Amino acid sequence: MNETLELSQITKRFDSTVALNRVSLKAYEGEVHGLIGQNGSGKSTLMKILAGVYAPDEGKVLINGREVDVSSVERAESLGIGIVFQELSLFSLLSVSANIMIGREPRNGPLIDRKRTGAAAAAVLGELGIGHIPLDEPVGQLTTAEQQLIEIAKCLVKRPSVIIFDEPTAALTVSETQALFRVVRNLKKQNLTILFISHHLEEIFEIGDRVSVLRDGEVVYSDTVDNTSETELVQHMVGRKIDQFYPVRTGVTGDKAVLELEQVRADGLQSTTLSIKAGEIVGIGGPIGSGQSRLAETIAGIRPLKGGTIRVNGKPTRLRGPSDAIAAGIAYVPEDRRTEGLLLNLSVRANVTLPMLTTRDGELADVFGFIRRAQEVRHTSHYRDRLKIKAGSVNAVVSTLSGGTQQKVAVARWLGMDASVYVFNDPTKGIDVGSKVDIYEVINQLADEGKAVILVSSYNPELLGMCSRIVVMFKGRIVKEFAADAATEEQLLLSASATE
Amino acid sequence: MAEESGKVNANAQREEDQGRLWRSLRSVLNSSLVAVALIALVIYFSIASPYFFTSTNWYHILQDVAVVAILTVGQAYVIITAGIDLSQGSVIGLSGVVSALLMTSGHPIWVAVIAGIAIGALVGLINGVLITFAKLPPFIATLATMSVAEGASLIVTGGEPVFNIPASFSNFGQLGIGIFPYIALVAVVFAVVFHVILAYTRFGRFTYAIGSNKLSARLSGLNIPRQLISVYMISGIMSAIGGILMTAWVNTAMPTAGSNYELNSIAAVVIGGGSLFGGEGTILGSMIGALLMATLSNGTQLLGVSTYWQEVLLGLVVLLAVYVDNFRRRKSV
The missing domain is CATH 3.40.50.300 (P-loop containing nucleotide triphosphate hydrolases)
Incomplete structure (x- = not known):
């Protein structure tokens, strides 16, 4: 059994937080290697390093025993690392074959050779055992599960030797999951190395040969699935006070x-x-x-x-x-402060008082709609102090504040609403x-x-x-x-x- | 307890003072480059041409800028919401010919004026509804109404200008007090009123909020359609008033009188610190922008620069203003 992919002592920091701490991992040819961990344990960061999106601060990536440079997405691809992303990255208006072959269409002079493009796409679908999906259908018309399979086909066209699946079953039903597993087993038979990230332990036991557990940016467990149990894995995933x-x-x-x-x-x-x-x-x-x-x-x-x-x-x-x-x-503090929560290029004051101005006539504005500036400043200062918002003045522009401070502003606007x-x-x-x-x-x-x-x-x-x-x-x-x-x-x- | 609240009040007051100072400082800084450019141009033209710094010429410049300035007031509101109003020029033509036709067919002037304004309000309403309920991008919605309004004014006039404007009306368009033509005074009044609304009222705050982050504004309970429709109606009404003033000024109503005026108002807002991404811009800055363009075209004309070259110069000024502004913004972030 050849080990095709090895991570050695990978460390990745974001500012002061350590996302990955000396992570070492070995994946073998013809095996499905399950990777599990709680939200925020570092799975995505690890995957992005392999995809060439992030560069590790320390450590090495080895393929077939040789150290390789995965400093860009193009390099990762040329090294034979393929990734099937959780969020679908397909062009919903383009056809199945156009999506699968995008960026590597056979040419006929300056033009795309449609015939050969279609043939190549059909060949990949056949390989995956999903030849029934029509090549000319816009991808947006397919079911989520079919789109997921197209995503895999798109990855296979690049002839990778290592494929990483990022929670591929998250949006699938039971029978669709089984169809996906058939495809994964097929890939395994072709001696590919497969990394399979999942939230669902039973999937790891069903399809995995080996499993590693990430917790707080460290690999805390790695062994074959036959040697462990769901309960043991959960203990490793939690494993701290x-x-x-x-x-x-x-x-x-x-x-x-x-x-x-x-x-x-x-x-x-x-x-x-x-x-x-x-x-x-x-x-x-x-x-x-x-x-x-x-x-x-x-x-x-x-x-x-x-x-x-x-x-x-x-x-x-x-x-x-x-x-x-x-x-x-009902007051709602949305998930994404930048796109939903805040008016980024306006002041803390304008942000904090907006819900009051829109829904409560008369408190911060007079009958003509003139804003009572002194009251507005007082109101904002009050909630700034209550939330310990670190802003030089209530007139500071929100985009100049740190993430945590911005989030406090997004919370503060609802406190005055009672x-x-x-x-x-x-x-x-x-x-x-x-x-x-x-x-x-x-x-x-x-x-x-x-x-x-x-x-x-x-x-x-x-x-x-x-x-x-x-x-x-x-x-x-x-x-x-x-x-x-x-x-x-x-x-x-x-x-x-x-x-x- | 009383002492504590007194302290809070004092703090709030101090912050308020700092805020006011900072705000005025920033607004000066924001428009200062443009203001400096305007002053430099005035000095240069005054030296280069003996005719420039004369009361007659200032009267001409202000007469020239009045219509664009009124359009700019409306365009500033629209651009602050991250929108654009391309229909302004056509509304000038349509409301101008409609009110002129009513005047010349014996209706009282005030009826004609109100009808013209109503047409502007209607086009603004249609723009707003297309943008909010039909969810068309502002560019497309107002491009379409621009074409429709222009076609409509050609249809009602048969493509011919409307002459024989009542003298009492055209006098208003040509006379003034000192170096201030009446139509420029009208523009100043509207600019002041809408500056106050924009800077000191909930309506103004909501206008900035929509342009800064529409989704966040909606999650804060703001009625987005109502606000946007109001803003496009303001722009339509301003354009109509511009059209009516123009009729008085040139003593004729031409169906295509306002062609390309919308581009001047957009340029004025952008030169004055407005951002097409929304959430930024002021009436004061936009007015300086409009004045800068009018001064440039007047001065170059006096110096005998051909109108072809004037167009080239104007384009370069817009590019320069936006480039410098971007540069300044990048540095401050």
Whole structure:
């Protein structure tokens, strides 16, 4: 058995955070090597290094025992490393054959030789055992699963010796997953080396020969699958105490249900029933892309309801847009502060007071619509101090602030609104620890004031540290509910992967 | 407790003062390069031509800039929302000929003026609806209404100019106080009013918010369609007023009188620090931009530069202004 791909002591830092710490890994020819780890454990960074997107700070990549330079995407390709990305990178309006052959179409003088292009694409589809997919169909017309297979075909055209799959089954049904596995086994028989990243342990046992576990940027376990069990792998994935920096809550949960969802349905969200009491922080977890954001956005009035009722303080709501949700007493801190949360080229002041100006007549503006500047500055200063926003002045332009400070501004704009429900969609993603703690404290204060709080998070320790109750979502629905003090990280991980 | 809130108030007051200082400083800095360029041009032309720095000539420059300045007010709002209004020039023609036809057919002047303004408001409304509800890009929506409005003014006039404008009306277009023609004073009034709205009211804040990040503005509860439609209606109304003033000024209404005026108003906003990506720009800066262009074309004309070369020069000024502005912005970020 030849080892084709070896990573030796790879380290990668982003500013002060260490994303990968001396990662070593060996993958062998004709084997499927499973790579698992929690959200944020470093899987994506590792893959991007192999793809030539990031350069490692330290360490070597070896192919067939020789050290190679993977400093660019082109080099990675020429070395025979192929990657099937999780997010589809296809051109939905172009045909199947155009997508598969893009950038390497056979030429006839300056023109594309359509005949040979089609023939080459057909040959690859045949190899994969999916020759039934019509070559001239625009890719956008295919099912997600078929698109995933086209993505693989596109990768195979480059004749790689190593193929990396990044969570390829995330969007697939059971039978589609089986079809994908047949293709993977086929590739294995052709003696390719396969790295298979997955959230689902049972998949690793079904298709993998070997498995490595990443945790906090380190490989903590690597062995053949026959020598291990799901429980053991989960222990390796978790394997540490929860950070102690989650502030302790003093308040208690009330009896009154503030937010009630009754059989709420939306695009990508199956019937969901959930009730949140005053003073309660309910966490929403599960593998990324399991419908957590869709749920949050539905409550925030961004996604139209396809059925069911949302009640706030017992009153049914009719959410035709975010302004209806705000009027109903729902505040939403979106996931991406740059594209959704903030007016980047405007001041902290303009950012913090915008929801008040749009929905509350008369408080910060007079009857003619003139903004009461002094009051506005006072209002902003108050919430700046409460969230410890480090900005020279309330007139500082938001884009000049650090990520953590920006996120605090995105939170601050909702504190003055005195909403009944606060929905935080991954509010601490990619920010520094100090800012995290400040935001945690504000979340706790809101709950202590009797608000109903929803905390969507991709990071399980955060859910366990902050929430009184945690629901786990998978494929667009709630699959499990825990009281936080009774739950463990192992249970959270298993509840998502064991339900199918 | 009282002491503490007093301290907070004092802090807020201090910050407010700093803010005001910083704001005015920044607005000066933002438009300063253009303002400096304007002053330099004025000095140069004053030296180069004995006719330039005379009250008659200033009267001409201000008369010249009035219509563009009024359009620029509307265009500034549109561009701050990250949009563009190409229909302005055609609205000048359409509202001009409609109000002229009404005047010459014996209707009172105020009726004719209101009808002309209503046409501008209507085109703005259509632009806004196309952009918000039909979700057309502003460029395409206003390109289409530009063509429709131009066609409409040719249809109602049969392509002929409308003459015999009532004297009381055309006098208003030609007379003035000192070096200030009435039509320029009208432009100043509108510029001041819309500057105040933009800088000090919720409406102005919402205009910047949409241009800075439409999605974030929507998530903050802003009614995006209402705001955008209002902004395009402002632009339409400003264009109509421009068209009516132009009719008074030239004593004739021509269906194609406003051709390419929209390009001048866009250039004025951009020279004055506006960004086509939205969220930036001021009325003051845009006015300086408009004045710079009018001064340049007047001065070069006095120096005997051919109109062909004037066009070339104007294009170069736009390029230079935007390039310098980009450069300055990159450095400050």
